[in-house]
Amino acid sequence: MQEKQNSATVANSLASKPPKAILALEKRVNAKINFAMAQNNASVLHSLCIHNSGDVAATNVSLTLRANPAVLRDKVWQIDRIRPGEQVELGDLATPLDTAILGGIDEAEIGQLEFSLRIGDDLVQCTQDPIELLARDEWGGLSEMENILAAFVSPNQPQVARLLKQASSLLEAAGHDGSMEGYQSNSPQRVWMIAGAIWSAATGLNLAYAVPPASFERSGQKIRDPERIVAEGLATCLDTTLLLAAAFEAAGLHASILFSRGHAWVGVWITNNDFGKLIEPDVIAVRKAAAAREFIALETTLLTRRPSVGFERKRSMKHKVFRQRGPWQPVGYLHSMEARPRCLQPFLPAATVPART
Known part of the structure; x- marks a missing residue:
């Protein structure tokens, strides 16, 4: 009897959990950047993809990219809706690089790219990728x-x-x-x-x-x-x-x-x-x-x-x-x-x- 009650409690608990969107970011980014890339408007991004593995659609989704040091301007992608099971490939991967910063580096430095994925105001994923800032030459x-x-x-x-x-x-x-x-x-x-x-x-x-x-x-x-x-x-x-x-x-x-x-x-x-x-x-x-x-x-x-x-x-x-x-x-x-x-x-x-x- 006790086992049946416990099973019923677990089942009710699972049934009571509201369905939700579960987002994950997949990305391919450069591990190195240099002045020549900045001069030629090369992007640090190869691909960005957001996957919704949840039960409901995600609305008002945003992805923010920041760099430290600020070798590129903050960039934000807005996605109105991602349906359950859908994968969204993001376009506009341009990331103009700062020629003044990269042109002034004499020895390689380690920087960071931060990706913040949100549904509305709620942060659902934040990752930091190291990136090597090469010397100018x-x-x-x-x-x-x-x-x-x-x-x-x-x-x-x-x-x-x-x-x-x-x-x-x-x-x-x-x-x-x-x-x-x-x-x-x-x-x-x-x-x-x-x-x-x-x-x-x-x-x-x-x-x-x-x-x-x-x-x-x-x-x-x-x-x-x-x-x-x-x-x-x-x-x-x-x-x-x-x-x-x-x-x-x-x-x-x-x-x-x-x-x-x-x-x-x-x-x-x-x-x-x-x-x-x-x-x-x-x-x-x-x-x-x-x-x-x-x-x-x-x-x-x-x-x-x-x-x-x-x-x-x-x-x-x-x-x-x-x-x-x-x-x-x-x-x-x-x-x-x-x-x-x-x-x-x-x-x-x-x-x-x-x-x-």
Whole structure:
């Protein structure tokens, strides 16, 4: 008898509980942000979804996003109604970042993104996500910022112009036209000469090799811009890759940034062609272009070798790598000039960034 009474009490208790909405927020956000993202209006958000697993509809729902420090303005999403069992994907994921704050960071800092989900005035969920605020000259790696790397290709910097001027002088000294004319000649041989002159000019910078951080292609590193490379006389493989990519782009050539595990190098198209996309992960496409002698890859760390390595020898050395099946494990190819129509603009010099207050 007592057991029946207890069962009846539990049943009545459950029946007396009013049905309610039960909301949960699912999100995908960046773990890192930097100045280049702010400059190019990149969002920290990939997706936001609110799910109602309750028995009744939720009305007057709001989601608030705040950042500490305030690298972005507070943002609020309002949802009139979420039915039982419904999932709502939120639009308008734009989160303009503060260029003054991110442009003034010299060493990485840890910040926080706070998401507050409410039904009316009642707080139903609050989460805090750590976010790494990178130094102004720091790239976050392929795992977080594969699309942003093109912003570190800086064809408009004065040092790049000086490099092209030297390349032009080398062409003229050899009895050729010194114009940096891209593909206007419609001659792969002429493009080859321009690319070779740029390589030769870069070997004259007398650079020394700097060892990059471990797994930099995934986790990122600080990047020396062309002015700093020449001033310090030091460069990692990614530094020299971005330097040559900038010079090729400034000369009107299509440059690509290539990655393997623990290494980066640059490629340039000898014909007026490209991979047709910002990221090309397919090694076969690259091997085919190289085999057709339309695309050449350059081992940029050889810019630090003494005596200097000539362009023809340099190209043949890297061509062998494409035929390897063992240790060479590509992880991505980023086409820098393909990024410009997508509004990925070159990195601004520090002097043009508003001061942090």
